[in-house]
Amino acid sequence: MESKLYQNTKKTPPRSSKKFMNFPMVPRVVFGKGSFNQLGDILMPKRVHSEAPFIFLVDDVFENSGLERKIPLIFNDQIIFVSAEEEPKTYQVDALVNKIKKDFSEPPSGIVGIGGGTLLDLAKAVSILLTNSGCAADYQGWDLVGKPSIYHVGIPTISGTGAEVSRTTVLLGPERKLGINSDYTTFDQVVLDPELLNNVPKDQWFYTGMDCFIHCIESLNGTYLNAFSQSYGEKALELCKEVYLGDLSESESREKLMMASWHGGMSIAYSQVGVAHAMSYGLGFVLGVKHGMGNCLVFQHLSEFYPEGVCLFNRMKEKHGIEFPTGVCAGLTDAELDTMISIALSLEPLWENALGKNWKNIITPGKLKAIYKKI
Ligand code: NAD
Ligand code: ZN
Secondary structure, three states: OHHHHHHHHHHOOOOOOOOOOOOOOOOEEEEOOOHHHHHHHHHHHHOOOOOOOEEEEEEHHHOOOHHHHHOOOOOOOEEEEEOOOOOOEHHHHHHHHHHHHHHOOOOOOEEEEEEOHHHHHHHHHHHHHOOOOOOHHHHOEEOOOOOOOOOEEEEEOOOOOOOOOOOOOEEEOOOOEEEEEOOOOOOOEEEEOHHHHOOOOHHHHHHHHHHHHHHHHHHHOOOOOOHHHHHHHHHHHHHHHHHHHOOOOHHHHHHHHHHHHHHHHHHHHOOOOOHHHHHHHHHHHHHOOOHHHHHHHHHOOOOOOOHHHHHHHHHHHHHOOOOOOOOOOOOOOHHHHHHHHHHHHHOHHHHHHHHOOOHHHHOOHHHHHHHHHHO
8 A cells, every 4th residue: 555655656747846926916906196085985894893993004294284184084093193204113013003902992993004115014014913912023024924914005105115015014123124024914905196196305206216216127137037027027117217207297207106116016026126125224224224215325336237227227316406415334333334234145035136046156245345335
């Protein structure tokens, strides 16, 4: 019997050991100018009962604004304004979760994040931590979340990060800046209303939009590129060119950047980012430089890796008269620079995507130090 079984197994053709990711997508999305006004109707069927509120985590730039007045509050719903001055932290997520648990006897019906990547990531993380025990830092990594999160909705007010479609929430923790990457991170609903982008300051519009542009360049030039990523990356790149180098009306430009962000996010879902993101993570961890600006500060010096991308980037920067800060790394000690370099180098998949399996022969700590010193 045993030998028969053995023979049978031997006859079975060997299965490929390659594991394909079963990627979750946002199941519902509304798009269009004024679609924010539909939020009340969208949330109504998701209300568990009158004691289970919706919690709106809103960028404090909207305090006392027209947008605040349009938030469809009923029963004991609550708005919590949060500053986006700094990137989201794990302890901030824990504090928000504790507050919600203290303020309400019932678990909320859902969490709605309104703002840029900072608020979207906070909303995703809070919705996970409301159903999973422990602290946010426990879940930084890949597929560590065991239980489905609470219903959560993302409403971007600035475009570029792709946080509205991604399966991650990037958090600065006690030891590292790393995402909670899980199937439960992705939003259950997204509302894309280009009118919400109306008052974004120009510099910020550039930095966050360039995050999208850099996602495209890094995925399209990466060794992980595949037809899935390419199809989204090429579309996002085309839209970025129209927005930053074309001659669109403001209204068209907002709509197209919103869709560029979406496609850019989808493009990296099934591949990876590259050199600018790896180095920007180091800048963010040591100096608190925000994601979009950090990417730009690094990317300008990457013509060795992305010659065409950097050339386009410089044209966009010039066209819009954007000036970057200089001397950002000038006052750093050797120890701080070493921390930056080790954070950047720890992001191995990003380097492998950018430079291939032999990336360690191409990129050295000395090379990274020389680039950081130019910033
Ligand atoms: P942000 O949320 O940090 O906001 C940037 C600034 O723009 C803030 O001052 C904010 O108040 C302001 N702002 C936003 N909308 C505005 C509006 N309509 N009018 C006026 N001001 C407005 O910006 P971001 O660049 O979208 O997000 C950066 C964050 O996204 C980082 O924390 C980064 O780690 C994260 N990120 C996440 C992912 C992901 O997939 N989860 C991907 C990339 C980046
Ligand atoms: Zn990015």
